[in-house]
Each structure stands twice: as structure tokens, then as C-alpha cells.
Amino acid sequence: MAEQCAVIGIGQTKHRESRRDLSLPGLVRDAAIRALQDADMTWKDIDSIVIGTAPDMFEGVMMPELWLSDALGAAGRPIFRVHTAGSVGGSTAVVASHLIQGGVHEKVLTLAFEKQSEANAMWALSPVIPFQPQLVAGAGGYFAPLIRSYIRRADAHPDTGCMVAVKDRQHGLLNPNAHLHLNQTLAEVKASPMLWDPIRYSETCPSSDGAVAMVLVSEKHVGRVKNPAWVKGTSVRTERTFFAGRDQVSPAAGKLCAKDVYDEAGIRNPLKEIDCAEVYVPFSWFEPMWLENLGFAEEGEGWRMTMEGKTKLGGEMPWNMSGGVMCTNPIGASGMLRFAEAARQVRGTAEQHQVEGAKVALGHAYGGGSQFFAMWIVSSER
Amino acid sequence: MSEILSAPYVLEYTYTRSTGPVVGRFLENLRYEVLEGVKTADGRVLCPPLEYDEDGEPTTGEFVPLRPSGTVKSWSWVQEPRKGHPFDRPFAWALIQIDGTDNAMVHTVDAGKAKRMKTGMRVRLRWADEKNGTIRDIACFEPISPFLPGPVHLEYEVKPGKHYSAYLRGLQEGKLIGGKDPEAGKVYVPPRGADPMTGNPTSEYVEVADVGVLTTFTIIRIPFEGQKLTPPYCFGAIVLDGTDNPIYHLISGVPHDEIRMGMRVKAKWKPQDEWETSLENILYFEPSGEPDVPFDSYKEHL
Numbered sequence: 001m002a003e004q005c006a007v008i009g010i011g012q013t014k015h016r017e018s019r020r021d022l023s024l025p026g027l028v029r030d031a032a033i034r035a036l037q038d039a040d041m042t043w044k045d046i047d048s049i050v051i052g053t054a055p056d057m058f059e060g061v062m063m064p065e066l067w068l069s070d071a072l073g074a075a076g077r078p079i080f081r082v083h084t085a086g087s088v089g090g091s092t093a094v095v096a097s098h099l100i101q102g103g104v105h106e107k108v109l110t111l112a113f114e115k116q117s118e119a120n121a122m123w124a125l126s127p128v129i130p131f132q133p134q135l136v137a138g139a140g141g142y143f144a145p146l147i148r149s150y151i152r153r154a155d156a157h158p159d160t161g162c163m164v165a166v167k168d169r170q171h172g173l174l175n176p177n178a179h180l181h182l183n184q185t186l187a188e189v190k191a192s193p194m195l196w197d198p199i200r201y202s203e204t205c206p207s208s209d210g211a212v213a214m215v216l217v218s219e220k221h222v223g224r225v226k227n228p229a230w231v232k233g234t235s236v237r238t239e240r241t242f243f244a245g246r247d248q249v250s251p252a253a254g255k256l257c258a259k260d261v262y263d264e265a266g267i268r269n270p271l272k273e274i275d276c277a278e279v280y281v282p283f284s285w286f287e288p289m290w291l292e293n294l295g296f297a298e299e300g301e302g303w304r305m306t307m308e309g310k311t312k313l314g315g316e317m318p319w320n321m322s323g324g325v326m327c328t329n330p331i332g333a334s335g336m337l338r339f340a341e342a343a344r345q346v347r348g349t350a351e352q353h354q355v356e357g358a359k360v361a362l363g364h365a366y367g368g369g370s371q372f373f374a375m376w377i378v379s380s381e382r
Numbered sequence: 383m384s385e386i387l388s389a390p391y392v393l394e395y396t397y398t399r400s401t402g403p404v405v406g407r408f409l410e411n412l413r414y415e416v417l418e419g420v421k422t423a424d425g426r427v428l429c430p431p432l433e434y435d436e437d438g439e440p441t442t443g444e445f446v447p448l449r450p451s452g453t454v455k456s457w458s459w460v461q462e463p464r465k466g467h468p469f470d471r472p473f474a475w476a477l478i479q480i481d482g483t484d485n486a487m488v489h490t491v492d493a494g495k496a497k498r499m500k501t502g503m504r505v506r507l508r509w510a511d512e513k514n515g516t517i518r519d520i521a522c523f524e525p526i527s528p529f530l531p532g533p534v535h536l537e538y539e540v541k542p543g544k545h546y547s548a549y550l551r552g553l554q555e556g557k558l559i560g561g562k563d564p565e566a567g568k569v570y571v572p573p574r575g576a577d578p579m580t581g582n583p584t585s586e587y588v589e590v591a592d593v594g595v596l597t598t599f600t601i602i603r604i605p606f607e608g609q610k611l612t613p614p615y616c617f618g619a620i621v622l623d624g625t626d627n628p629i630y631h632l633i634s635g636v637p638h639d640e641i642r643m644g645m646r647v648k649a650k651w652k653p654q655d656e657w658e659t660s661l662e663n664i665l666y667f668e669p670s671g672e673p674d675v676p677f678d679s680y681k682e683h684l
Binding site: 020060118120122123126128129130131132133134135136137138140141144145146148149152153193194195196197198199240242243244245246247248249 | 528529532534540542546550568570574577578579597598599600601602603604606607608609610611613617618619626627630631632638643659660661662677681682683684
């Protein structure tokens with residue numbers, strides 16, 4: 001790395017089921033302006049824009065980055081679009097950080113968004129293709145069998161998924177930007193209807209409209225900013241959806257991505273050296289699954305950390321302090337929200353959901369059929 | 383006690399209304415789909431116009447053209463319209479502030495459902511087809527949606543390719559065809575052309591059994607747009623005997639609460655005369671009757 005990269009501006013919209021008040025350009029603009037204000041910058045200061053969103057089928061707008069370029073001050077500047085399905089928010093931030101680290105640009109605006117209310121992701125994920133029956137029913141239909149496999153393999157306590165849902169929703173109550181503000185009891189979550197057995201309604205993420213933006217700069221532009229979040233490690237890994245012997249519960253690409261990002265950040269023991277994490281958990285059971293995949297727990301032991309309350313705010317290893325994807329899911333933005341919330345933690349600007357004294361945080365995103373992974377480690381120390 | 387005497391009595395007469403210069407102009411304009419307000423002495427705009435404002439002052443006689451849209455200030459839902467109501471379906475009475483005015487008009491909103499009504503909602507005026515210079519020349523107001531329909535229609539030609547075609551032609555004959563990498567020995571159903579792990583061509587076609595192990599599954603209970611099956615239904619991953627990757631299909635012929643990981647299942651085929659080049663030739667997989675297999679024997683396929 002030629003250059004150090006730091007986050008000095010973070011902005012996000014209020015996330016809601018439907019932001020009818022905003023057009024798509026208005027939505028991305030809202031997040032971008034907030035990030036620029038936070039960085040004490042204007043459009044003129046920006047060298048390039050890196051933007052990400054979920055596959056175009058999700059909104060039915062082909063190459064939205066072209067349409068949105070005016071709203072993002074991109075006239076006369078390079079704008080790049082990143083595509084990696086659900087992990088896109090994460091990999092978009094990674095690409096932006098690489099532009100800084102590689103010395104290509106010094107001040108980059110990166111942004112991710114989704115307006116789910118204008119589309120139907122369930123439809124987009126359940127196509128009726130010639131020569132085969134329609135079998136899959138959205139993301140839940142795809143991931144539910146993997147969750148069943150995890151429960152069997154880890155012999156996990158059946159309440160684990162419900163515990164995560166209760167915990168993340170409690171965290172979401174502390175986040176005014178979160179879409180869902182639900183004060184739910186374990187009994188209420190357990191009583192919610194099964195959608196894709198073993199996934200209950202209350203164990204799934206919502207559909208949200210929202211956007212998030214960050215301003216990333218090289219060291220010389222950090223200037224007088226007191227609390228930059230330094231990017232200490234980044235990694236992106238992928239694997240194929242189907243191959244013989246593929247471990248879909250704990251994919252190799254996720255393990256490799258974690259190892260790579262820890263190596264780059266000099267982390268040997270994530271449980272000891274990371275203070276908190278924002279991890280892509282769209283179905284509550286993915287918390288214990290990723291606790292294991294990311295090396296926070298031994299294989300088969302992730303659910304115990306959840307059940308023991310270790311992943312709560314105030315616990316040994318808080319996960320998804322913002323309420324996470326379980327409270328807010330503008331798909332394309334969900335990954336970058338994890339990265340941005342990790343950066344907010346180490347900047348000490350996470351307000352009511354701040355982990356006291358957080359110095360090192362992990363941001364994580366995944367997508368596709370658990371195929372695409374993106375992660376970063378941010379730190380309050382250079 | 384004697385019966386109380388009673389008889390119906392109808393009082394009906396068409397009076398003449400002198401509308402005056404202000405309201406008269408307003409109503410006459412409605413015939414031509416023109417909406418106007420009147421200015422008050424203190425500079426406010428009223429629609430419907432009044433000759434005298436609430437302070438007792440005569441309005442100025444200066445008319446202002448208005449856009450036929452406004453905001454609902456208050457409303458009351460009528461679920462069961464009565465005789466004489468302007469609608470024979472549920473509607474709302476509402477106070478509507480026409481854009482650019484300072485008062486509100488009593489009129490109706492044709493919203494279909496009470497759920498669509500909201501104080502502060504935006505509405506547009508709908509003109510009546512037949513006009514006679516009365517307030518009913520405004521048929522009603524209707525909700526303004528900030529949304530435009532954005533239809534997308536794409537047409538593709540799907541060409542499944544050499545290996546997938548071999549698989550589909552096999553299905554047409556009631557066979558399940560896999561592709562084998564002779565070096566690594568892995569068998570993929572459907573054939574993929576290359577073993578994703580080695581990159582070697584899966585040059586050898588092999589017919590595999592239509593029986594296997596249900597490794598994992600879900601019961602789908604959620605309805606969604608475009609869904610072809612009626613929930614609840616079971617969707618499972620099946621590793622066919624002699625293959626190395628799961629295929630996905632429906633599991634049926636067994637109560638949902640008896641479906642288990644490790645259950646042996648067998649394809650239930652459609653009648654032969656309905657076979658096509660499609661996996662739909664297999665209706666579903668059902669228990670084969672063989673004993674379940676131990677977890678360790680299929681844990682590599684999860």
C-alpha cells in the first residue's frame with residue numbers, strides 16, 4: 001500500500017419501508033450530502049465517486065449510475081459502479097479504499113443504495129426459467145435449507161435464531177436511522193409465523209429504502225479531523241455456487257476473506273483484538289454461522305456465544321450494534337451500512353449504540369448464494 | 383288502544399338560487415373546467431370563493447386561476463353510502479385546501495379504501511363528464527400518487543448449451559444424466575461441462591439413479607408474486623446416488639412433519655406420454671421406503 005486511507009465522512013438516510021418522499025436521485029443525494037457535511041467538504045473536493053447497488057433487476061433501472069451521476073456531482077469526474085450482489089455495499093467501499101491506497105485518487109465519495117419499495121426482490125430472485133420447475137422462493141427459500149444444515153451440524157439450541165432477532169431489534173431501538181423499531185420479546189418472535197421453515201417471519205430482515213455514503217481520503221487530507229477511521233485491512237473473496245463438497249454453511253471464501261483481512265490488519269485473534277463488528281445477518285441464524293465462519297467461535301460453538309448474550313451491546317463481542325440488516329435492509333446499501341457503522345464505532349460517533357472505547361471494528365458483507373464476501377477492519381489508530 | 387294514524391308526506395320544490403357575482407362566476411367557470419379563487423381585501427385567496435369573508439368584508443372581485451389539486455386537511459370515511467350521496471361505493475368527505483388558497487373546500491375523495499386516506503395527502507380534482515354549473519361539476523378528488531408505473535418486459539431466447547441439452551434430452555427419455563470428470567471422478571448433475579474444482583472437462587456422460595438422500599430442506603409457507611406452487615410445499619436438496627452435488631426439487635408424498643434430513647427419496651415421474659425436455663418430468667421426490675442414512679454419510683454435501 002502506497003497510501004493510508006481514512007474515513008472522515010459518513011452519512012446515511014433515514015431508512016424506511018418506503019421513502020415516497022424521495023426520488024432515487026434524491027435518496028442518494030441525501031446520503032451523499034450528509035457524508036460531505038460530516039467530512040466538512042463540498043462536491044468540488046471530490047476526485048471520484050464509487051457507487052454500488054444490487055443487481056439491476058431489483059429496481060428495474062438499467063445502469064442507474066449513469067442516471068444518478070448528476071445527483072452525485074459526477075460531471076467531469078470518474079464514477080465507477082461495483083457489482084457483487086448482496087455484498088456490493090462492502091465491495092464498493094473496498095474498491096473506493098483501493099483507489100486511495102493505490103494513490104489513484106485522494107478524496108473519494110463512495111455510496112450504496114436501494115429503493116426496495118419500487119420493486120419486488122422476491123420476484124426478482126424467483127425467476128421462472130425454461131426447462132426447469134420454479135422451486136426457489138426468494139432468498140429465504142435458498143438460505144433456509146442451509147440454516148437447517150447448520151442447526152443439525154452444530155446441534156444448536158433451537159432458540160438461537162430468535163435470540164438474535166430480539167437482540168438486533170433491541171439494538172435497532174437505539175438507532176434513529178433504523179427502519180424497524182421493534183421492542184419484541186423472545187415469546188413474540190417465537191410465535192411469529194414460519195415463512196421458510198426453520199425461518200420465522202420475525203427472524204428475517206425487512207425490505208427497506210435507504211442509502212449510505214462515506215468520504216474516504218488519503219492521509220494528507222485527514223488534516224484536522226480528530227477522529228478518522230483508518231482502514232487497516234480490506235478483502236474480497238468469491239466462490240462458485242455449486243461444486244462437489246462445497247461447504248455452504250461455512251463457505252471457504254468467507255474463511256479466506258476473513259483470514260486475509262485479519263492478516264492485513266495484523267489481527268491474530270479476532271475475539272480478543274476486535275472490539276465490535278457489524279456483520280451481514282439477513283436471517284438471524286446467520287449470526288452464529290458467521291461467528292464461526294469469521295473465526296470468532298470454534299466450529300459448532302457460535303450459537304453458544306449468542307445464547308450467552310456475548311454479542312449484545314455490553315457483551316464480550318457486540319455484533320450489529322446498529323440493529324444490523326435485521327432492522328434495516330436496503331439491499332445494495334446493507335453491506336456499506338455495515339462498513340460505515342464499523343467506522344462510526346471507531347470514530348466514537350455511534351451515539352446511542354456506541355461501544356464504549358471501541359478502537360478496532362470489523363465490517364462484513366456477503367451476497368449471492370453465500371458466494372461473495374467483502375470485509376474491512378477499521379481502527380481509531382493510524 | 384287505537385292505532386296511531388300515520389301517512390307519508392313529501393315536500394318537494396325547486397327554488398331559484400341567485401348566486402351573485404362571485405359564486406356565480408365560480409360555478410359558471412366550472413362548466414368550462416376552469417377553477418378560480420377570489421382575493422380578499424387582506425390578500426388571501428378563497429376557493430370556493432365567497433362574496434363576503436368571515437370578517438364581514440366584501441371580497442375584492444379579483445379572481446385568481448388555480449391548479450386543480452390540493453391537500454386534504456381533514457376527512458371522514460363513509461363505508462356505506464346512503465341515498466343521495468354522490469357515490470354508491472365507499473368514499474370520504476373531506477376538507478380540501480386547493481393549492482394557492484387559504485381556506486378549504488368541502489368535497490369528496492374517491493380513495494377506494496379508508497387505508498388510502500390520510501390528513502395531508504395530496505389530491506387532484508376529477509371533473510364530472512356532464513356539467514351543469516354546480517359544485518357537482520367537480521365529480522370528486524382523487525389521491526395523487528408520486529409513483530409512475532415502470533413496466534419492464536424483456537424477451538430472451540434460452541439456449542441451454544451442449545451439456546445441459548444432453549441432460550434435458552435424457553429427462554425426455556426418463557433418464558437422469560450426469561457429467562463426469564474422468565480424472566477426479568466427480569459426477570455433476572446436471573453436467574456442467576467442466577468440474578468447477580479441477581477445471582477438467584466433464585467429458586463422460588453417465589446415467590445416474592433417480593434415488594438419493596435428502597440432505598436438507600425447507601418448508602415454504604410464504605406466498606409471493608409470480609409463484610407457481612401453492613404454499614406450503616417442501617423444497618429439498620437431494621444428492622442422487624453416485625453423484626457429488628445436490629439437485630433441488632420438491633419433496634412430497636409424505637406429511638411435512640415427517641420429512642427428515644438423511645431420508646432416502648425416489649423420483650416420482652409424470653406419466654411417460656407427458657415427458658418433455660424438462661426437470662418438470664419429475665413431479666417431486668418421495669420417500670423410497672429405505673432406512674435413513676447416517677448424518678456422517680452426507681455431511682460433505684451440506
